Amino acid sequence: MSVAPRLVTVAHGTRTASGNLVAAELTRLTADRLGLEAVTSYVELCEPLLADVLKSSAAPTVVVPLLLSTGFHLRQDLPAAVAGAGGPAFLGRSLGPHALLADAQVEQLVAAGARPGQPLVMVAAGSSDVLATRDLDRAAELLARAWGGPVRVATLSGLGQRVEDVVRPGDCVSTYLLAGGYFARKAATLARDAGARAVADVIGPHPRVVDLVVRRADALIGAGLLGV
Known part of the structure; x- marks a missing residue:
């Protein structure tokens, strides 16, 4: 039987606690939709950091960046963290543009x-x-x-x-x-x-954003990379 993957989201991170809660809420809502174990992580400024989360488990993991565009983090920091994971880990694309x-x-x-x-x-x-x-x-x-x-x-x-x-x-x-x-x-x-x-306020944990995070996770799982 195939093992269900773990979902790890990764946001930029901020020193503003309410800002970090947006990532946590998006992760919770997405995990509920997909029925997966999920962990929220951050690139910097808030713990847990992505690299630490990925090293902590050998479970197959899909990593969904809660980032709105391509940039240094997505092309450098996140791949480096995935490369150091304790088990198979697969990195998705940014949420935007969409x-x-x-x-x-x-x-x-x-x-x-x-x-x-x-x-x-x-x-x-x-x-x-x-x-x-x-x-x-x-x-x-x-x-x-x-x-x-x-x-x-x-x-x-x-x-x-x-x-x-x-x-x-x-x-x-x-x-x-x-x-x-x-x-x-x-x-x-x-x-x-x-x-x-x-x-306008920031985009926040809007239902359409949840839909998009679900799509990003499904794309990794559906590609058969994890054998699930």
């Missing part, structure tokens, strides 16, 4: 008082990785399709234009972050200082 995330962003915007089609800026953490920039451009395209109007992109670090240079008075702002923390607070402050009319 239409399900765009749907969740639209709901957060509407909840913040924005109306579809109004001028919109998507604010992301940013990265120095050009692949992450391409992912952000694609995420903006998906959001524009769901929103029914053009979307401009601003970043808080790395490549790209800054919030204060992109957001105009009267714009709506979609916070392209999974959880609260330093970047979320900075995005909201800069957007409001620039005159944004509505600033």
Whole structure:
């Protein structure tokens, strides 16, 4: 009989406790859907770290990154942690860009008082990785399709234009972050200082995000990599 895999999610991690709870809630909801044992882990700033979780068990493991785009962590840190696992471990792709995330962003915007089609800026953490920039451009395209109007992109670090240079008075702002923390607070402050009319909350443990995490885990299991 095949052994059911263990699900390990990995989020970036933040010093803000409520932000880390988003990853834990997504993991719990996904595990309930799939009927799997699950553990939440982090890249940094919060324990348990992914490398420690993977070393702690010889059980076959699917690793689903709770990251919105490709970048250094996904291309360097996470593969290194998987390589040091105590048993067979298989790494999935980032959550974004994906239409399900765009749907969740639209709901957060509407909840913040924005109306579809109004001028919109998507604010992301940013990265120095050009692949992450391409992912952000694609995420903006998906959001524009769901929103029914053009979307401009601003970043808080790395490549790209800054919030204060992109957001105009009267714009709506979609916070392209999974959880609260330093970047979320900075995005909201800069957007409001620039005159944004509505600033959406982070995406959070939205049901569409749970759907997406389930898909990512199923893709690894369904590929037959674990023989389940």
